[in-house]
Amino acid sequence: MDNNRQKIIVIVGPTSSGKSDLGIMLARKFNGEIISADSRQVYRGMNIGTGKVTKKEQRMVRHHLLDVASPKNIFTAGEFKRLGQKVLSDIAKRTKTPIIVGGTGFYIDAMLERASLAEVPPNPKLRARFDKLTVKKLFEKLKKSDPARAAAIDRHNKRRLIRALEIIDALGKVPRPPTRTPQVRILWLGLKPGDLDKKIGIRLDKRLRKGMMREIKKLREKGVSWKRFYAFGLEYRWVSLYLRGKLTYKEMRNGLLRDIIKYSKRQMTWFKRNKEIHWLKNQKQAVRLVRDFLRT
Numbered sequence: 001m002d003n004n005r006q007k008i009i010v011i012v013g014p015t016s017s018g019k020s021d022l023g024i025m026l027a028r029k030f031n032g033e034i035i036s037a038d039s040r041q042v043y044r045g046m047n048i049g050t051g052k053v054t055k056k057e058q059r060m061v062r063h064h065l066l067d068v069a070s071p072k073n074i075f076t077a078g079e080f081k082r083l084g085q086k087v088l089s090d091i092a093k094r095t096k097t098p099i100i101v102g103g104t105g106f107y108i109d110a111m112l113e114r115a116s117l118a119e120v121p122p123n124p125k126l127r128a129r130f131d132k133l134t135v136k137k138l139f140e141k142l143k144k145s146d147p148a149r150a151a152a153i154d155r156h157n158k159r160r161l162i163r164a165l166e167i168i169d170a171l172g173k174v175p176r177p178p179t180r181t182p183q184v185r186i187l188w189l190g191l192k193p194g195d196l197d198k199k200i201g202i203r204l205d206k207r208l209r210k211g212m213m214r215e216i217k218k219l220r221e222k223g224v225s226w227k228r229f230y231a232f233g234l235e236y237r238w239v240s241l242y243l244r245g246k247l248t249y250k251e252m253r254n255g256l257l258r259d260i261i262k263y264s265k266r267q268m269t270w271f272k273r274n275k276e277i278h279w280l281k282n283q284k285q286a287v288r289l290v291r292d293f294l295r296t
């Protein structure tokens with residue numbers, strides 16, 4: 001019976017932990033294709049700021065769900081789930097190994113039917129009322145109503161805070177993940193390097209040197225609003241504030257570094273709830289686990 005269930009490898013972990021490199025190595029070794037699970041890498045033109053794999057790396061291994069949306073539009077978890085499940089079906093038909101790689105835990109759980117996407121329609125009156133509140137007030141309301149959701153959410157993302165409160169208003173709480181679907185078998189691999197904060201700093205400085213500010217200027221020329229950059233958070237929020245003259249370079253860099261480190265901790269809060277994750281010590285362990293998983 002197990003042999004009839006699609007086998008899926010999932011690589012998770014906080015930002016800068018090395019997920020992309022591990023995913024490419026495993027995909028090349030085990031006839032795999034990668035499904036990117038990142039809430040911002042779905043957007044075209046957002047490459048340096050999101051840490052998107054290069055064109056060269058994409059030629060090494062086929063990648064899916066990169067560059068599927070315009071940054072001027074909102075791309076939802078529901079859309080990710082729909083496209084992701086379509087990709088999984090396509091990969092199965094071609095007898096390839098699907099490898100989901102990413103740090104957006106909610107998107108991964110949604111695609112694999114481990115998280116409920118509440119079918120709550122927009123409430124314009126409620127949204128208008130919440131939009132008048134600061135992100136700090138919104139987060140306090142969410143923390144009081146649903147501490148578990150508050151622990152994993154981006155506390156600076158006003159749109160997501162309002163949506164969570166909108167769902168709570170309709171249902172009483174944000175729905176908890178259901179029991180895992182039996183149609184697939186999943187091998188969960190996790191990365192959490194001990195020197196993560198240092199890696200985050202090195203990676204940030206590399207991105208800034210590589211042209212993150214130039215990337216944002218180019219997106220701006222294509223019609224992406226300052227408000228939209230602020231909603232994207234992290235790199236796009238902080239660098240856009242610097243470009244508008246609201247921060248010095250030092251304030252931008254240090255504030256961004258602090259927020260990325262905080263974000264990495266929220267990612268780990270989400271992943272620690274999943275007791276099926278094998279937290280890896282090295283790549284050899286990953287290869288062994290994948291080989292055994294695919295054999296059974």
